[in-house]
Amino acid sequence: MIRFIFIAAVVSISLFSCATKNAPQQAMLNPVYVTNRAKVFPLTPENIAEDVEGMQIFSGQFTFRGRKIDFSSPVYVQADAQAIVLMLLSDFGVETGTIFFDGKEARIESSFFPTNIKCEYIILDLQNAYYRADALESLYQSAGLEFAETTEDGKKTRIIKQGNKIIEEISIDADVIQIKNRLRSYEYCLTLLRD
Numbered sequence: 001m002i003r004f005i006f007i008a009a010v011v012s013i014s015l016f017s018c019a020t021k022n023a024p025q026q027a028m029l030n031p032v033y034v035t036n037r038a039k040v041f042p043l044t045p046e047n048i049a050e051d052v053e054g055m056q057i058f059s060g061q062f063t064f065r066g067r068k069i070d071f072s073s074p075v076y077v078q079a080d081a082q083a084i085v086l087m088l089l090s091d092f093g094v095e096t097g098t099i100f101f102d103g104k105e106a107r108i109e110s111s112f113f114p115t116n117i118k119c120e121y122i123i124l125d126l127q128n129a130y131y132r133a134d135a136l137e138s139l140y141q142s143a144g145l146e147f148a149e150t151t152e153d154g155k156k157t158r159i160i161k162q163g164n165k166i167i168e169e170i171s172i173d174a175d176v177i178q179i180k181n182r183l184r185s186y187e188y189c190l191t192l193l194r195d
């Protein structure tokens with residue numbers, strides 16, 4: 001009997017480790033509530049599709065305490081398999097804040113955003129644009145949501161849905177990434193600055 005339990009435990013552990021080996025690795029941080037009930041954890045940086053580095057304009061709009069707030073800032077973006085880092089800059093090139101994520105830590109240091117905003121929400125939005133579609137599809141399926149990507153005329157569109165309801169739409173063009181969250185009523189835009 002003890003031998004049978006031991007064999008069953010070994011088989012269960014090996015099946016579990018095989019099943020999770022191909023799943024995208026999630027970071028151990030605060031969960032992000034994609035809807036009021038469905039939550040996910042940001043994926044680790046190794047799930048990025050390709051490295052990103054360069055100057056961009058980071059602009060957007062969100063609602064805080066019933067008031068719509070617009071923001072726009074030059075930003076230096078560096079995203080690779082180790083970390084996502086956005087260095088917010090003034091018009092004169094002085095650093096005004098940082099958004100940082102390395103899979104273990106997520107932090108935001110900037111007066112652009114209210115202190116109660118969890119960095120993981122912004123990081124997940126950026127991951128929706130920069131990470132591999134298969135990793136994102138697996139992540140959202142685990143929360144009972146649908147992730148789909150289409151490409152037309154070189155422009156990618158990624159959609160996160162619950163049933164027929166679109167929660168977030170991400171448009172990725174050559175120089176512009178636009179992220180619109182319909183459920184939470186906010187949007188970001190990252191526009192590449194070319195020399």
